[in-house]
Amino acid sequence: MAYEKFTILRSSAVPMPNENVDTDQIIPARFLKATERKGFGDNLFRDWRYNNDNTPKADFVLNMPTYSGKILVGGKNFGSGSSREHAAWAIYDYGFRCVVSSFFADIFQNNSINVGILPVQVSPEFLEKIFAAIEANPKTELEVNLPTQTITLLATGESESFAINEYKKHNLTNGYDDIDYLLSMEEEIAVFAETRPF
Amino acid sequence: MSTPQTLFDKVWDAHVVRHVKDGPDVLFIDRHFIHEVTSPVAFLGLEGRGAPVMFSGRTFATADHNTPTLNQHLPVADLLSANQLAALERNAAKHNISHWGLGHIKNGIVHVVGPENGITLPGMTIVCGDSHTSTHGAFGAIAFGIGTSEVEMVLATQCIMQPKPKKMRITVNGKAGKGVLSKDVILYIISQTSASGATGYFVEYAGEVFENMSMEGRMTVCNMTIEMGARGGMIAPDQTTLDYLKGRELSPKGEQWDKLVPYWQTLKTDEGATFDLDLTFDAADIEPQITYGTNPGLGTGVTHQIPMADTVKDGSASYKKSLQYMGFAENETMLGKPVDFVFLGSCTNGRIEDFRAFASIVKGRQKADNITAWLVPGSHVVEKQIKDEGILDILTQAGFELRQPGCSACLAMNEDKIPAGKYAVSTSNRNFEGRQGPGARTLLASPLVAAAAAVTGVVTDPRGLMDNV
Numbered sequence: 244m245a246y247e248k249f250t251i252l253r254s255s256a257v258p259m260p261n262e263n264v265d266t267d268q269i270i271p272a273r274f275l276k277a278t279e280r281k282g283f284g285d286n287l288f289r290d291w292r293y294n295n296d297n298t299p300k301a302d303f304v305l306n307m308p309t310y311s312g313k314i315l316v317g318g319k320n321f322g323s324g325s326s327r328e329h330a331a332w333a334i335y336d337y338g339f340r341c342v343v344s345s346f347f348a349d350i351f352q353n354n355s356i357n358v359g360i361l362p363v364q365v366s367p368e369f370l371e372k373i374f375a376a377i378e379a380n381p382k383t384e385l386e387v388n389l390p391t392q393t394i395t396l397l398a399t400g401e402s403e404s405f406a407i408n409e410y411k412k413h414n415l416t417n418g419y420d421d422i423d424y425l426l427s428m429e430e431e432i433a434v435f436a437e438t439r440p441f
Numbered sequence: 442m443s444t445p446q447t448l449f450d451k452v453w454d455a456h457v458v459r460h461v462k463d464g465p466d467v468l469f470i471d472r473h474f475i476h477e478v479t480s481p482v483a484f485l486g487l488e489g490r491g492a493p494v495m496f497s498g499r500t501f502a503t504a505d506h507n508t509p510t511l512n513q514h515l516p517v518a519d520l521l522s523a524n525q526l527a528a529l530e531r532n533a534a535k536h537n538i539s540h541w542g543l544g545h546i547k548n549g550i551v552h553v554v555g556p557e558n559g560i561t562l563p564g565m566t567i568v569c570g571d572s573h574t575s576t577h578g579a580f581g582a583i584a585f586g587i588g589t590s591e592v593e594m595v596l597a598t599q600c601i602m603q604p605k606p607k608k609m610r611i612t613v614n615g616k617a618g619k620g621v622l623s624k625d626v627i628l629y630i631i632s633q634t635s636a637s638g639a640t641g642y643f644v645e646y647a648g649e650v651f652e653n654m655s656m657e658g659r660m661t662v663c664n665m666t667i668e669m670g671a672r673g674g675m676i677a678p679d680q681t682t683l684d685y686l687k688g689r690e691l692s693p694k695g696e697q698w699d700k701l702v703p704y705w706q707t708l709k710t711d712e713g714a715t716f717d718l719d720l721t722f723d724a725a726d727i728e729p730q731i732t733y734g735t736n737p738g739l740g741t742g743v744t745h746q747i748p749m750a751d752t753v754k755d756g757s758a759s760y761k762k763s764l765q766y767m768g769f770a771e772n773e774t775m776l777g778k779p780v781d782f783v784f785l786g787s788c789t790n791g792r793i794e795d796f797r798a799f800a801s802i803v804k805g806r807q808k809a810d811n812i813t814a815w816l817v818p819g820s821h822v823v824e825k826q827i828k829d830e831g832i833l834d835i836l837t838q839a840g841f842e843l844r845q846p847g848c849s850a851c852l853a854m855n856e857d858k859i860p861a862g863k864y865a866v867s868t869s870n871r872n873f874e875g876r877q878g879p880g881a882r883t884l885l886a887s888p889l890v891a892a893a894a895a896v897t898g899v900v901t902d903p904r905g906l907m908d909n910v
């Protein structure tokens with residue numbers, strides 16, 4: 244499924260310092276019943292975001308008018324748990340294009356890139372700086388630069404570089420996905436399949 | 442002499458179609474399982490591209506996540522669930538994929554029916570849009586969960602693109618003590634490594650404890666490997682593995698079997714091969730386990746107290762939030778805590794051995810009045826075994842009912858939801874906030890600990906109830 248190309252993103256950010264935010268929180272299982280990929284943003288963080296009577300919880304960060312932006316900044320071990328790609332869809336559909344954390348769960352990281360979200364892993368110290376900067380000024384802007392692989396706090400110019408492999412970077416910058424790549428090597432795969440013993 | 446290799450290296454390297462420069466490996470996938478929840482959007486994507494399924498014979502479909510566990514002969518009442526089930530059936534038929542839907546004699550939880558029918562074999566790569574695909578690693582396969590984009594990828598090209606993970610070996614020496622099941626071994630390991638301690642790794646299990654384990658027990662261990670953040674876990678195939686596989690419906694037969702056995706015997710870590718991380722534990726340190734927090738790493742021996750916040754690795758703010766959700770406090774004793782629900786089932790503990798263990802405790806006793814128990818076999822095959830072995834009679838006499846196979850309260854997508862604020866001792870794999878229903882509080886444990894809670898109504902050390910068996 245096509246997604247927006249990612250190059251340079253400048254935006255304010257939404258802070259969510261909780262550690263171990265798991266995909267059951269990002270999108271609870273009962274919202275996985277769709278057969279199409281749409282509308283998941285409405286249920287992003289459903290049980291943290293809404294009361295049982297569907298009224299918004301005023302103290303949850305997505306319901307606070309102070310915070311907005313295309314960058315979600317999460318605590319350590321973000322996206323652990325279930326492999327549901329719906330978690331990444333919900334984040335994308337809500338309008339986030341980048342998630343920053345000091346540590347990501349493997350499958351979440353994979354899924355994010357596959358749907359066009361850039362996961363940026365920073366040092367625990369830099370993560371603290373980002374949280375502090377947002378606390379001081381909720382409108383403070385971050386710049387996430389994929390070509391140079393850097394993330395910068397624009398107010399102070401403090402910056403850190405992040406890792407991403409060249410292949411994934413190429414895909415994200417061009418809006419390609421793995422399937423486009425694999426379909427181009429169909430014959431090679433067919434020949435390989437012949438060699439499998441089962 | 443060639444360099445010594447690990448089991449993981451041997452299986453991985455045999456599946457690399459191409460190394461992408463500065464990128465992931467293109468990995469050929471031998472078996473692909475699909476279910477109703479994570480496949481519909483993949484099929485839509487496939488249609489959007491106009492791509493066919495490349496090898497329909499390598500994909501197997503079963504309905505499990507969303508299915509009711511009562512009255513399966515009636516139409517599924519929940520419309521959205523019914524839609525997903527219908528989509529799976531339609532997509533499977535259209536693309537010529539074998540489909541064991543609701544009501545089919547072979548239907549059940551994907552990670553139970555795969556091994557049980559001989560679809561899972563040593564040396565394979567196996568993926569499914571479900572993180573507990575790691576279960577199949579018990580057979581010496583590389584098996585892991587994937588996202589929906591990757592499901593589409595496998596349907597279209599039978600490959601996925603993955604960077605090769607780091608390697609970890611976890612050795613547990615010695616013999617498991619009384620009342621200590623495979624579930625306790627893995628819960629103990631996760632409590633020692635934390636819920637993120639193995640992120641980026643693929644784990645191989647070694648040592649006497651795993652060598653002595655049945656295939657069911659090994660599946661429980663590999664199943665929960667994902668709960669420490671690992672991509673998956675595997676155990677080298679041995680005679681136990683071959684005995685389990687021989688004669689299963691889709692296992693290789695005759696000449697093909699004879700040819701594969703010598704190959705399978707090479708699937709073990711060579712002497713001198715190295716791991717990025719090597720951990721060793723002693724079975725003597727493991728007692729029946731129970732979790733008290735909201736991730737599977739927050740567990741301890743059932744006779745222990747809840748640790749103080751300043752002693753846990755995971756950061757004390759989230760730890761305290763976790764205890765608050767559970768309604769627990771630091772230093773409280775787990776024994777005697779009231780329980781409302783007991784869930785026996787899931788791809789972690791929904792196999793025949795788990796029902797045998799549960800029955801060994803409830804035999805001759807009665808279900809406690811305050812307990813609602815959901816006993817859900819992992820498949821129809823397990824259900825039949827329960828009946829044939831007389832376990833159903835034991836359960837019924839003790840006041841329990843058996844439900845029909847499916848994922849059920851493991852992820853509470855169907856109507857089997859634990860109500861808000863209630864405590865469930867559950868043999869499944871995740872105790873996250875709301876995993877078993879909004880506001881539900883989950884204590885993960887083995888089938889023995891679950892049975893002990895079911896007959897006493899509180900958290901109980903099963904060892905005290907084992908003398909009569």
Ligand code: SF4
Pocket residue numbers: 505506550551552571572573787788789847848851852869870
């Ligand atoms: S039983 Fe639970 S973990 Fe296993 S496949 Fe079903 S939902 Fe996933």
